[in-house]
Amino acid sequence: MRLLRNIFRRKLRAFLTIFGISIGVFALVVMGALAEKLTLLVDGGMKYYEGKVVVTGPSQFAGLASSPLKKSLLREIEHTEGVSRASAAVSALVDEEIPTVSMGNIPTIQAEDGRAKGIETFIIRIAEGRELKNSDVGMVVVGSDLVKKLNAHVGGHVEIRGERYLVVGINEKTLTAPDNAVVMTMEDAQKIVHDDLPDAVKDSVEPDTIVSSFAVYLEPGQRPEVVARRLERTIDNIEAMTPLDFERQIKQPLAIFTSIIYAIALISLLVGGLSVINTMTMAVAERTREIGVRKAIGASNAQIMGQFIAESAVIGLIGGLLGLVFGLLVTSAGNAAGEASGNALFLVSNRLILGSLAFAVGLGTVSGLYPAWHAANLNPVEALRYE
Amino acid sequence: MSEAVVQEFYGGEASQAAAAEYIIQARDLAKRYELGKNNFVDALRGASLDIRRGEMAAIMGPSGSGKSTFMHIAGCLDVADGGQVWLDGRRVDGLAGRELVRVRRTEIGFIFQGFNLIPTLSAEENVALSAEYAGHSRRDALHRGRELLELVGLGDRMRHVPSELSGGQQQRVAIARALVNDPGIVMGDEPTGDLDTATSAEIVGMMRTINRERGTTFLIVTHNPEVAEACDRTIRMRDGVVVDDGDGTPPGTAGA
Numbered sequence: 001m002r003l004l005r006n007i008f009r010r011k012l013r014a015f016l017t018i019f020g021i022s023i024g025v026f027a028l029v030v031m032g033a034l035a036e037k038l039t040l041l042v043d044g045g046m047k048y049y050e051g052k053v054v055v056t057g058p059s060q061f062a063g064l065a066s067s068p069l070k071k072s073l074l075r076e077i078e079h080t081e082g083v084s085r086a087s088a089a090v091s092a093l094v095d096e097e098i099p100t101v102s103m104g105n106i107p108t109i110q111a112e113d114g115r116a117k118g119i120e121t122f123i124i125r126i127a128e129g130r131e132l133k134n135s136d137v138g139m140v141v142v143g144s145d146l147v148k149k150l151n152a153h154v155g156g157h158v159e160i161r162g163e164r165y166l167v168v169g170i171n172e173k174t175l176t177a178p179d180n181a182v183v184m185t186m187e188d189a190q191k192i193v194h195d196d197l198p199d200a201v202k203d204s205v206e207p208d209t210i211v212s213s214f215a216v217y218l219e220p221g222q223r224p225e226v227v228a229r230r231l232e233r234t235i236d237n238i239e240a241m242t243p244l245d246f247e248r249q250i251k252q253p254l255a256i257f258t259s260i261i262y263a264i265a266l267i268s269l270l271v272g273g274l275s276v277i278n279t280m281t282m283a284v285a286e287r288t289r290e291i292g293v294r295k296a297i298g299a300s301n302a303q304i305m306g307q308f309i310a311e312s313a314v315i316g317l318i319g320g321l322l323g324l325v326f327g328l329l330v331t332s333a334g335n336a337a338g339e340a341s342g343n344a345l346f347l348v349s350n351r352l353i354l355g356s357l358a359f360a361v362g363l364g365t366v367s368g369l370y371p372a373w374h375a376a377n378l379n380p381v382e383a384l385r386y387e
Numbered sequence: 388m389s390e391a392v393v394q395e396f397y398g399g400e401a402s403q404a405a406a407a408e409y410i411i412q413a414r415d416l417a418k419r420y421e422l423g424k425n426n427f428v429d430a431l432r433g434a435s436l437d438i439r440r441g442e443m444a445a446i447m448g449p450s451g452s453g454k455s456t457f458m459h460i461a462g463c464l465d466v467a468d469g470g471q472v473w474l475d476g477r478r479v480d481g482l483a484g485r486e487l488v489r490v491r492r493t494e495i496g497f498i499f500q501g502f503n504l505i506p507t508l509s510a511e512e513n514v515a516l517s518a519e520y521a522g523h524s525r526r527d528a529l530h531r532g533r534e535l536l537e538l539v540g541l542g543d544r545m546r547h548v549p550s551e552l553s554g555g556q557q558q559r560v561a562i563a564r565a566l567v568n569d570p571g572i573v574m575g576d577e578p579t580g581d582l583d584t585a586t587s588a589e590i591v592g593m594m595r596t597i598n599r600e601r602g603t604t605f606l607i608v609t610h611n612p613e614v615a616e617a618c619d620r621t622i623r624m625r626d627g628v629v630v631d632d633g634d635g636t637p638p639g640t641a642g643a
Contacts, residue, residue, distance in 0.1 A: 002507065296462075
């Protein structure tokens with residue numbers, strides 16, 4: 001490759017410039033992978049919330065952290081106008097303590113009463129083993145991201161909160177929240193939630209009445225917002241969350257968060273771009289005489305310009321590839337470490353890979369434009385005289 | 388050369404023959420270099436010169452006499468501020484940048500002092516580059532490059548980069564490069580300036596041979612009397628004009 005020979009004429013300078021671009025692309029890949037993972041989680045949430053209303057106790061955050069409801073609310077909810085059916089669910093945390101760093105997804109315990117079967121469109125397939133039945137007390141189905149953390153395999157046992165459970169199935173990877181969930185029966189989950197209650201209230205609550213949330217399915221043509229407000233009016237001490245609420249609470253802050261992430265990564269890339277401009281300007285100055293010779297032996301302005309732009313684009317490409325490799329190493333190492341605790345932070349999507357590379361090449365090309373234009377427009381006689 | 392140009396310049400039929408005889412015809416060339424405010428150099432002040440097709444001519448003169456500037460203008464690397472130039476019967480003064488490039492590619496080959504090969508390219512790639520610029524495919528260009536390197540006796544050095552070649556070898560690569568697009572004329576700007584006497588003689592001998600065998604015209608700017616000695620004639624310039632065209636005929640009247 002003649003281009004590469006030109007680029008590596010000044011080895012140190014070429015490496016430094018390429019390194020500058022790699023750091024930028026590395027930042028873009030790592031930060032982008034974080035943003036992609038979060039976006040995917042939220043999109044999964046959006047899909048789950050689509051067309052339904054989720055009823056929780058007051059001041060809950062997206063169905064996590066429980067102040068439990070009473071199972072008896074089911075009847076009231078189902079009698080509300082516009083509701084076709086409701087399904088009770090119990091959720092708890094796998095670990096008693098919430099991890100201090102909780103970027104991605106916190107491992108949860110999920111149980112539901114099975115009343116949603118046939119209406120729920122958000123279905124998680126079983127990868128191995130079988131689905132959990134309502135009668136499967138003492139048994140669990142494990143989400144794909146928790147397999148390592150819990151050391152789960154079908155037919156084996158896992159320990160959760162000091163109890164041993166038989167693993168009957170493992171869920172297919174969805175890249176969303178259910179990957180971090182252990183599915184168990186209502187009865188088992190209710191026991192865990194009950195144990196978590198403060199001692200003062202523990203005795204006044206029967207475990208089998210505990211419910212964390214209700215998924216409320218609507219009659220055809222009903223708008224979730226209208227039904228949610230109606231539920232909140234008629235039933236005391238609940239919050240009804242609609243797809244729109246979810247979007248407002250989670251999606252919009254996330255959009256701001258991801259744009260900040262990308263902005264930081266892009267700034268580091270722009271710095272890399274400036275170093276390309278610097279490198280190419282110096283290369284043109286050093287090769288002034290050579291440019292004169294090239295013109296004398298028949299190079300047109302366009303050919304000279306093309307040569308320098310190509311060099312600059314290749315610097316961008318090499319830097320981009322290196323940055324991508326670093327980024328892939330770091331994100332996969334991060335995910336491997338995270339998997340042990342059931343928390344994979346990064347998702348390197350194809351669009352992120354292609355986008356980062358395209359951006360690096362584009363940046364190289366754009367950075368090369370001015371130096372290349374300058375080179376192309378040198379007066380051949382003056383360039384030949386240049387010492 | 389178009390009929391109109393012939394008419395304009397020579398008038399009459401006899402000039403057709405003149406156009407065929409001369410590869411370069413320059414009339415009253417003027418060139419001023421601005422160095423700063425109210426500070427300029429008149430490199431050419433009305434230089435006229437004809438170069439015959441197939442001859443090997445030397446231009447001599449002290450530094451600043453305008454000989455390099457003359458060569459650059461006749462070689463379409465630069466444009467004159469005044470005067471006319473015909474190259475191979477075609478008027479080239481006043482051509483735009485793109486057309487100058489086209490003329491440079493096909494009609495003219497250059498050899499410089501200090502060889503000026505591209506340091507990152509091998510001998511064959513250096514020669515091929517000029518053909519590639521002229522639109523030949525890489526393969527075809529390399530093929531031509533190898534042929535010409537054989538011609539200049541560097542068949543065993545094709546893959547060497549310039550830093551692995553001696554000065555004389557580098558200049559032979561430059562000669563091969565100048566010939567690769569089969570130009571009518573090769574212009575040398577002090578082509579032996581950086582060479583010792585023996586190598587210098589070898590390079591001049593090679594140009595002489597190519598001139599005789601291929602009929603390529605050579606115009607060589609030089610300080611070296613021995614180089615001039617080897618040429619068919621010596622043109623002398625001083626203060627931006629041709630003071631002796633070495634032909635004994637006043638310029639501009641040769642073919643008329």
